[in-house]
Amino acid sequence: MQGRDKDEGGERTGHEAYDNGEAYDRRAYEPFAVTVDLAVFTIRSGRLHILLVERGQSPYAGRWALPGGFLRPDESAERAARRELAEETGLADVAGLHLEQLRTYSEPDRDPRMRVVSVAFAALVPDAPQAHGGGDAARAAWLPYGTGAQGPGPLAFDHDRILADAHERIGGKLEYTCLATAFCPPRFTLGELRQVYEVVWGTDLDPANFRRKVLATPGFVEQIPGASRLTGGRGKPAALYRAGGAVWLHPPLLRPTPERPEGPRP
Amino acid sequence: MQGRDKDEGGERTGHEAYDNGEAYDRRAYEPFAVTVDLAVFTIRSGRLHILLVERGQSPYAGRWALPGGFLRPDESAERAARRELAEETGLADVAGLHLEQLRTYSEPDRDPRMRVVSVAFAALVPDAPQAHGGGDAARAAWLPYGTGAQGPGPLAFDHDRILADAHERIGGKLEYTCLATAFCPPRFTLGELRQVYEVVWGTDLDPANFRRKVLATPGFVEQIPGASRLTGGRGKPAALYRAGGAVWLHPPLLRPTPERPEGPRP
DNA sequence: CTTTTATTGGTCTCAACGACCTTAAAGGGA
DNA sequence: TCCCTTTAAGGTCGTTGAGACCAATAAAAG
Numbered sequence: 001m002q003g004r005d006k007d008e009g010g011e012r013t014g015h016e017a018y019d020n021g022e023a024y025d026r027r028a029y030e031p032f033a034v035t036v037d038l039a040v041f042t043i044r045s046g047r048l049h050i051l052l053v054e055r056g057q058s059p060y061a062g063r064w065a066l067p068g069g070f071l072r073p074d075e076s077a078e079r080a081a082r083r084e085l086a087e088e089t090g091l092a093d094v095a096g097l098h099l100e101q102l103r104t105y106s107e108p109d110r111d112p113r114m115r116v117v118s119v120a121f122a123a124l125v126p127d128a129p130q131a132h133g134g135g136d137a138a139r140a141a142w143l144p145y146g147t148g149a150q151g152p153g154p155l156a157f158d159h160d161r162i163l164a165d166a167h168e169r170i171g172g173k174l175e176y177t178c179l180a181t182a183f184c185p186p187r188f189t190l191g192e193l194r195q196v197y198e199v200v201w202g203t204d205l206d207p208a209n210f211r212r213k214v215l216a217t218p219g220f221v222e223q224i225p226g227a228s229r230l231t232g233g234r235g236k237p238a239a240l241y242r243a244g245g246a247v248w249l250h251p252p253l254l255r256p257t258p259e260r261p262e263g264p265r266p
Numbered sequence: 267m268q269g270r271d272k273d274e275g276g277e278r279t280g281h282e283a284y285d286n287g288e289a290y291d292r293r294a295y296e297p298f299a300v301t302v303d304l305a306v307f308t309i310r311s312g313r314l315h316i317l318l319v320e321r322g323q324s325p326y327a328g329r330w331a332l333p334g335g336f337l338r339p340d341e342s343a344e345r346a347a348r349r350e351l352a353e354e355t356g357l358a359d360v361a362g363l364h365l366e367q368l369r370t371y372s373e374p375d376r377d378p379r380m381r382v383v384s385v386a387f388a389a390l391v392p393d394a395p396q397a398h399g400g401g402d403a404a405r406a407a408w409l410p411y412g413t414g415a416q417g418p419g420p421l422a423f424d425h426d427r428i429l430a431d432a433h434e435r436i437g438g439k440l441e442y443t444c445l446a447t448a449f450c451p452p453r454f455t456l457g458e459l460r461q462v463y464e465v466v467w468g469t470d471l472d473p474a475n476f477r478r479k480v481l482a483t484p485g486f487v488e489q490i491p492g493a494s495r496l497t498g499g500r501g502k503p504a505a506l507y508r509a510g511g512a513v514w515l516h517p518p519l520l521r522p523t524p525e526r527p528e529g530p531r532p
Numbered sequence: 533c534t535t536t537t538a539t540t541g542g543t544c545t546c547a548a549c550g551a552c553c554t555t556a557a558a559g560g561g562a
Numbered sequence: 563t564c565c566c567t568t569t570a571a572g573g574t575c576g577t578t579g580a581g582a583c584c585a586a587t588a589a590a591a592g
Contacts (some may be wrong), residue, residue, distance in 0.1 A: 029299050030297075030336070030337070030338065030339070032297060032300045033295050033297060033298075034298045034300065034383050041516070070296070071295075071372065072296065073374070073381065073384075074374050076372045076374060077372040099368050103367050103369070104367065104369075104370040104385045106415075108339070108341065108342040115339065117300050117343070117371065117383070151583070163551085191538070191539075196590075207539070207540085208541075209580070209581060209582085211539085211540075211541090212580095213579090222528040223377060231376070234538065234539080234589075234590055234591075235537040235539080235589065236538055236539045236541080237588070237589070238539055238540090240541085254517070256581090281590095337579075340585075372543075456570080472551075473570075474551095474570090474572075474573085475550060475551085477571070478548095478549095478572090479548090479571085480548085482548090500559055500560085500567080501568045501570065502556060502557040502568085502569055503569090503570080503571025517548075520549095522550090
């Protein structure tokens with residue numbers, strides 16, 4: 001932080017140089033490289049997918065990794081994350097997408113080459129456009145979020161942990177916020193909205209109970225009068241809805257049965 | 267993050283230097299100063315208090331600020347935060363205290379002197395020892411967490427926002443975790459535990475309903491057989507409890523009435 | 533035309549919560 | 563001393579919401 005005025009009682013940490021003047025003494029602290037990592041989720045063909053890029057260089061050459069990049073001198077982590085999101089997904093209207101800071105990963109040895117502190121974000125994309133692998137070498141792809149290893153083995157660096165944290169965060173937020181609409185296109189059916197919960201949580205929900213719950217929450221969704229869609233061809237056409245203005249889901253829509261996520265992450 | 271292999275299709279960001287070798291090219295990115303900021307809460311005489319330090323130097327000289335400090339080259343943000351917590355509170359058994367990463371604040375102009383990226387933490391301390399102002403100049407004190415300005419005016423830097431975020435996070439976590447015991451001494455009464463909720467939420471809770479709720483959650487608290495305490499002198503002596511092993515509170519103990527926190531912070 | 537699939541709506545039961553009341557055990561004040 | 567206040571502890575009761583289950587509708591697939 002800022003404001004370490006005190007001398008720490010005999011402990012020489014170099015902090016005392018912090019406030020001695022208008023600019024900092026570069027020898028008073030260690031500069032770090034700061035990056036952003038993105039866990040971009042979408043739903044494709046009834047499964048949760050995650051956007052990954054393939055590394056071409058060592059370390060972890062040939063392994064999949066989360067997209068991301070360096071913070072530029074004039075931008076915040078949020079702006080950097082949204083910029084990266086636009087670059088990696090190729091989406092035009094990145095402004096409206098849900099982007100949420102997860103946490104910061106700063107273990108000293110998380111990158112073998114140097115000290116890198118990374119601010120991780122979770123992002124939700126409604127429809128998954130083609131993953132376009134940027135320029136030449138790198139490949140980008142939507143891979144199904146699998147239990148355990150992501151398709152071809154574990155991810156580079158500590159990205160498996162970041163991805164797991166992101167998934168847990170998203171799953172938890174579905175319980176008490178109206179976040180689920182961020183996975184849906186502008187016009188969606190209640191079945192599609194329910195599928196978001198089922199796919200992220202990995203459980204089945206009762207369609208009738210889900211419907212009542214969603215409609216009982218003011219501002220969660222608004223029906224589009226007179227509109228309906230043939231879901232995939234089969235079944236009765238469903239009414240179309242759009243996202244409402246509400247952001248909180250009260251009372252919450254709790255996951256069925258599962259006591260709680262295993263790992264203590266309170 | 268790591269792994270920016272791609273060329274970003276004509277955009278020259280300097281990222282391509284990232285993977286070209288075993289070490290990074292220092293010219294490929296901007297190094298930042300990384301710090302930790304701590305929002306340390308405790309409950310004193312029935313009010314929520316926050317640990318603050320008084321700045322002696324410009325900028326924001328004379329203003330109160332959150333304690334914190336630089337990350338050292340060999341430690342993670344969590345370790346740095348715990349070290350700062352021990353230094354600032356003077357507590358011996360910092361290992362058992364609740365320390366939780368909040369989020370990272372990285373606005374380019376948040377420190378007028380240079381670019382500082384700060385990882386913020388929220389910490390809970392059961393009993394508040396004397397705030398010991400480190401060495402000489404700096405003063406540290408427990409100030410009541412007031413609605414609006416913290417005692418003598420706003421805090422330095424963006425610390426008012428960090429503090430508000432920390433308070434909202436703590437209040438929310440009380441709803442669905444057993445975190446409240448972190449505010450309590452090793453042996454506590456149910457009235458003391460209830461006061462934690464009342465003080466943090468700023469509401470009154472029904473003692474009987476609260477009691478049933480807490481005791482109905484397995485592992486939240488365990489009664490210490492035969493022990494009781496005269497709370498403050500008045501009233502019937504209360505049974506003593508200690509924290510149980512549970513970490514999740516299921517079903518949650520929701521705040522009364524208040525629709526939700528005002529600001530959309532989903 | 534029959535089957536299949538999905539939406540939409542209804543009913544019923546149980547658990548949980550909130551409001552309220554009663555009793556027990558202490559201290560303070562007149 | 564007696565009475566009142568205070569806090570803990572325990573109980574009742576009505577309302578609410580969630581979950582399980584059933585039924586009707588409407589369209590496509592065979």
